[in-house]
Amino acid sequence: MADQEEDFSSLPLPDRFMHKNWKVRKEGYEAAAKEFDIAQSEADPVVRQFIQDAGIWKGVVADSNVAAQQEGLGALCSFLQIAGTQGCTRTRNITITPIVEKGLSSTRPAAKQKALEALLLYIELDKADPVIEELIPILSHKQPKIIAATLSALASIYHAYGCKTVEPKPVLKALPKVFGHADKNVRAEAQNVTVELYRWLKEAMKPLFWNDLKPVQQQDLDKLFEKVKDEPPPKQERLLRSQQAIEASSVGGGEPEGVPEDEEDVAIDLEPEYMAVDVMQTIPKDFQDRLASSKWKDRKDALDDLHKAINHPKIVEGQFDDIIRGLAKCMKDANIAVVSAAANCVELFAKGLRRSFAKYRPTVMNPMLERLKEKKQSVTDAIGAALDAVFLSTSLGDCLEEILEFLKHKNPQVKLESTRFLIRCLRTTRDVPSPPEVKSITDAATKLLTESQEVQRSAGAEVFGTLWKIMGDRIMAAHLEGLDEIRKAKIKEYHETAEVKAKYKPKPVAPPKAAAPPAQKKALGTKRPPAGAKKPAPAAAAPPPPPPVEEPPAPLAPRASSRPGASKLAAPKSGLAAPSGGLRLQKKGPSPAAASPRRQVVSPPPEEHAPPTPKLGLGGRGLAGRPLGKPAPPAAEPAHMPLHQPTGLSAIERAELDELRAEVERLRRQNEEIRSDRAKLTSQIHELQNQNAQLIEDHTRDVLSIKAKETQLVRARSDFEAAEQTVQNQQREVDRLKRELSRQVRATSPAPLEISDQIFADNNASMGVGTGARFGDSGYGGGGLYARNRSYVTQPQSPVGEGKENVGFDGFGLTRSASTRSAKLSPRRGGNAGSAKSTSVSSSSSTPLGGRMSPADIGVPAGNGLGGGVSLVGSGGGGANGAESWKRAAEVTQNLKARIELMKAKQGLGRSQQ
Template sequence: MAEQEIDYSTLPLSERVTHKIWKVRLGAYEELTKQFTTSASENDPCFRPYLNDPGLYKKVVTDSNVAAQEAGITSLVAFLQYGGPNTCLRLRGTLVAPLAEKGLVSMRAGTKQKTIEALMYFIELDTPDPVIEELLPILNNKLPKLVTGTVLALKEIIKAFGTRTVNPKSLVKAMPKLFAHSDKNVRAETSSLAVILYEWMGDSIKTVLFPDLKPVQQKELEEAFEAVKGTDPQQTRFLLSQQLAAQGTTSDSSSTAQDDQDEELDPMDLVDSVDVSAKIPDNFYALMASTKWKERKEAVDELFKIVSVPKIAEADFNDLTRTLAKCIAKDANVAVVTTAANCVEVMAKGLRTGFAKYRSVVAPSLFERLKEKKVSVSEALGAALDATFQSTNLSEFMEDSMEFLKSKNPQVKQETALFLVRCLKYIKVYPKSNEIKQICDASVGLLSDTAKPVRSAAAEVLGTVMKMIGERAMTPFINDLDDIRKQMIKEYFDTAEVRAKPEKTSAPTSAAAPKSASKTLGSVPSRARVGGASASSARKPGTTPPALSTRSGEGLNGGGSSGRTAKPISSSRTSRMSSSTSSTLRKKVESEATLPSSPRPAAPSLSSSGGASGSLSSRGGNNRGLAGMALSSSNSTSHSSVLSAVDKQELSDLRRAKEEWLSKSTEFEAQIDMLTVENARMKKALSEITKVNDQLTEENTRKDIDMKVKDSKLQRARIEAEASQALIMKLQKAVEDLKSENQLSSIPIMHEDPTVEEAMEIHDASDGITASEQTSRRTSVRKSIVPEEEKENGYLLSSRRESYHSGSQRLSMYASKDNLTSLSGSATGAAVSLASDLNGTSGNAGSVESWKRAAEVTNQLKARIEAMKARQLRR
């Protein structure tokens, strides 16, 4: 009950964020989200603790409780959304990897969604490359669920920002390994990612991805690509820099940016170059000079295999291109010519702009060989010309094209004209005016050629040019043609497709406005020029007002790529526009007179609502609406003068404020640079410290292992020493027992020896005693001479018995009188053997006592032997 009564809300927020109770942390995370959402600005104090300690938010997003974790990631999204770019820069390096590893594997769909949203904000507030670099290593993780979640996040990033914002090079390189993953979910998610990339990149992705995939996977992807073919993906999220650029640019520059974005991603940027110059065989040039066409064919076939790579590294190919050009121009075998043209094509595609320096070598030979009527040869030559053109521009090919359009061979003229058509469809920028004139004059001349294919090709050239420059601009070139030829050109014009965009017009177009307009508005010169020169002068050089640039572009270019001319404005429409413009301007003047602090918005509203100056001057329209304005009165004149002074004052204030902000921004940028350098230095120092720490840790671990090994060896030595000491004590005790036994009489020892018993047996036999008497006699003797204490010490008796057995000989040799003489030596040997046994048992400490004992035993044996000899003599 006591725990339930505790009010954790009274604790500071910093303590509740790290509290051990998950419900307390959950409430703290929700309160963080509320604070961030209701913050006044990016500099609000609620952001400061977590900017100073980014590691604190790492604990939030990796919370062990799933409910608290979701709330923590939600607070991170609010933190990034309202905290500005500084939050991204401070937290990105610490949070991206842990956030992905913990959030993308969550069982809660909300956690996954919020994790992806947070990653989106990390990209949006700065650049995508650091985030992608943090996510790519996770693709090698052993946990399939984490890999699947990471691929899903990457797919959503590409889908939102597009490949024009996110560079897919490193991602595409990692995809073949993902397609070979053992988990089916990883492979399925990777296929979805490939489809998204195809929508943005087109067939470019096939060039890089398909060579590393299995045929079955290629077939499945082809089917998936076919389902989305022709779709036009749109970028749904924009970087902060893109958003600011879109807000601060005119429609003209916005259209230019859009045109730049429409360019497809170059697939060659995704692959690595290959050095093919070192792979060319040494005998290639010798084989190409051979008189046998089969050897030349083998040589060009081998070369085609070598140069057939997506990207070729730069090298010196002068000799190779000259050899191929000579083969194309003069070889009699069309198979060799076709393969040589194929080699030129793949080299031009592999070297791209690097092949431009070889254009003058191969282009004339390709044009000249267009006389071949065989379709396979002409197609190979045309493909080689197209690939060579893509490495240069139209200006480089103008001279050769114009020359071969005048060729006497109809096949050459037709193929050259078709080549020009393909060039005009491929280029993205308008040709120069003199180039258009040369193309049109040459094509008009071919319209009267005797060969129908040549006339059709010339008409297609003219129709394509008309599609680019418009019908009005094309009129001087085709005005003198008959209706049949004009109709033929019109048909090709309707079906032609070009990529070139109209040239952008500049701001000085406003200078073409009629002078009468300025005279009519002489009483309000500052307001009359709000859409013209005065407005353009207030902006940066090179920019154009939106309405003016749009109208001017239509008037000068004849309606852009559509080729339609602008229709004149009727007088009724002009009068209605003038009336609406007058009322609008009158309202603006009145409002500005009462509110002098906000006169500037009148310029864009005036230009966009009616185009009073810009659109009228570009159209050369009627000025009656402006002439009848109430602004011509003296009252309006005074208002205009006041407003002009206010405008000037506010303009100066704005310029001053702009300079202040620019100076502050420069200071901020300098501080950011300094902090960046300091951060890099600290990271470097941290890495060095970490490296030294790792080395010290490794060395400490090695020393600990050595100490443990030495301790184990010392322990074993102690155990062995204790065992040895116990053995020594035992042996010493045995030696002491032996010493105590030696103090006893030697007779029991002698009777214990089997040699004494044998001697007694020999003696009894010599005395004529029967066997039963001998047995009873020996038993009585043994009982009489063996002490009781010696019977109890059986161990010592057995030890001495074994010693005597190993050291003495059997006494059976003494059966005769002659052998008794050698008993002394045998006794001595037994004594020596006994001494040696004692030495091995007791060691050096008891060596002296052992020898003394052996000497006593020897003396006893000798005495017994002498006694036995004496008894023999008496008998």
């Protein structure tokens, strides 16, 4: 321990830095840090020692002991703070890699923090490019934790200094490789770096690396971008030493000469380096012929082939005049697919040719702006992208006149899309508009604020807000003066959220140098009197009047002292106090020396009151030839009274003048307020009128809608009542049919039984004789008699044609009987006298109303040997037409009864004749 303590106290710092004992090294680092902290400048011997022996720092930051390494990183930070640019440039090449490999990957958070601080100091002291060049190769390290630590350090660097100070392109180009790393921590840190770069660059950074990522990675990054998309633009949190010096000088004594632009105005070059491609050889030779085809499909195919041929980031300039004219003509094509394809080709030409495309701008811009009337969004998007590319190849001044012309277009769609194009131009331009251009833009935007459509008014307010962001408050105050508060508030919202790349910076006004010329004039005025010895003498005659007005000269002293050369003017006043001395000087002649100072005393008032100057001068000279007697003072008093009287009256006059000016200013402010209030009220009146018109229109629409609904309701009620009436009628009809059915059932249910009883109750002999005698001749001869329907039964019966066919009543209808019995019955058999002696009656059903009746044959024996039969077939059923069928059955029954009575009557007549 004694040896170690002796070494600690006796060894110099470099020796302790390289000691084999880590405790000695640790104490040496701590001691060095204290020495660096108290050093006054980089010229201090302790600092100079480590600047000259810069290689020692490599072992310090890569110390094998983590505790000693932590203190060594702290000593390096203290050294860089005092060593300045020289210490930075001499040590960074040998320390950055060990700092990353040993410091950033350390297990101690304090060591990591100090290692990151050392990297930030290396950037702060000089510039960021050498540090980034050292860090990029480490992204290919074999250890994933070192790659992840490097990516984390890069994210911190861009967060502190921003992409305007630290070049982002090398890191963006290296991102696809780290995104494909197998370690998840490396991929996570790569996402953090990408999100930090997106905060600064937004969508402009994607062309450099986006297509090299997998779709899944792109989706994950898009989700992360959405979280920071709406954040305000970030600002540089840490300044370089050069930026700190500029800021200090601008705060201390105004802006020094040679100050560069603000960091916000520095453009970030994200344009990839591409090789120009000659596309003239790949464009189809028959392109113009195919483009002139009458079929839209041929024109579309020609444009697609052109798109494939010119789809390169950079194009060699060539003779594209005919092609551009053809594309401009396609903007008037009736087919929207052709228009979209032509717009895509124009966009590729503008991006590929860049500034060389400016000469083609007049050919295509007007047709594209005119075609913005298309309502399909895909077409307007394609034309808008082409217009943006054309604008980037030119400038705002080149395009502004045509854009403002289309802001007056009669088509609202063209006007709106042109306004949006103007807003995009103002956001992307790097050229600050000139005052006439600002006036033209604000006039057009003011007209847009009075449009009837809200989207047009919002677009006009956005134009105002974006232009306000570029030009600043002082320039735009005059253009916003006549607007009402509601519109100003809307414009203010767009002004706060606008993102622009151009900033108006007024040129510093040179300090006025008007103090020197008056001094020269006064000096010249003092030299003029010696040229002539006689001229100064009259000026000496002026002192006699001062005695009566001796008090007023006092106010002259402060006024003269405020001017250059006031000390010279104060000296002659002592000479003015003695009028007698002045007279003696006038007589003796040494007046040139004394006259010149008196002219200086008299000269200041004439400068303030220019008109009296020649009169006073002439009056003094005119009085010089008069005798110096009593008449002289009255003549001299008017000469001196204007000199001192204005000084006394000027205070009163100035007070009155100040009051008048204040009153005028107050009246002017009142006038402005009244004018502003009137404009505000006028605007509110217009707004209320628009709202009233909208409300009236809505009310009219609602009234018409209500009337239509009422009409529909009335019709529906009428239909409902008609339907209800129909239902009631049907219900009554159903009820009536039910009653009729029940009545018929009650009336007709015993009828068949009564008929059978009557038939069986008849006398068989007489029945058979009558029937045989009658029906045998008529063709029934032993056949069956069937019940027929109303139409058949009620027909007049002829003695010959009756009974030609057998008819049965089956299920409420009349059908021909197909029974074998009726088929066997023929006229011949019926005419046989001895064929039958008796008639039989059979029935297969005893329920004529409740069920289906089977045919019944009724046989009547004939007394004279003739045979005849009557067959009655009845049926009953419960179908849908049951009531009607029973009604018919009742009628048939009545007809049968009538015929039976008729038959009985005929039989009785026959017997009487016999």
